[in-house]
Amino acid sequence: AQTVTQSQPEMSVQEAETVTLSCTYDTSESDYYLFWYKQPPSRQMILVIRQEAYKQQNATENRFSVNFQKAAKSFSLKISDSQLGDAAMYFCAYRGRDTGNQFYFGTGTSLTVIP
């Protein structure tokens, strides 16, 4: 089975600063998708950003961007101009293109934003 590793259980960032959350994964598949999800305290988990493995260009969504290094199997999330509303648990997830329905999640990184 694929594994997804988030080595930072907790991170903190000063408001308006930039923070990078790391994620590595292990797979033998050549085509797959990677996701970052955000789970605010007591609120629903939502998708932040997604990346197709065959695309060289890193995905960007407003203040959120990824650094996808396929050879290194690394998929980090960069949050620029951090806001108080960014405080949440962030999960990295993997899904193989052809291996069906299952998503594999990391253990999460809890992000604190300091005013």
Next chain:
Amino acid sequence: DVKVTQSSRYLVKRTGEKVFLECVQDMDHENMFWYRQDPGLGLRLIYFSYDVKMKEKGDIPEGYSVSREKKERFSLILESASTNQTSMYLCASRRRGTGVLETQYFGPGTRLLVL
């Protein structure tokens, strides 16, 4: 917007009780999932269903069963609740397909305490 709802936000049950967790989605998604979320362990897949009356075991199915009698509804059943099933339970759904756009949409979660 996709809406995934879960029948309860908080639930307290006694050891040995039969527990039903209900999940409903309103976007005609074929696939539905049940996860449990525990600190330090991330999200772990219990069961998923890819069609009405169809189900597949995830990574931790022991002690759980599921039912999908209608496309929009996916139930998780704890036949005889035990204290080690105290957890946050998340339901998710997504459209059938292998593309990156077929991401998962999550419900708000049910926090279950088994005494």
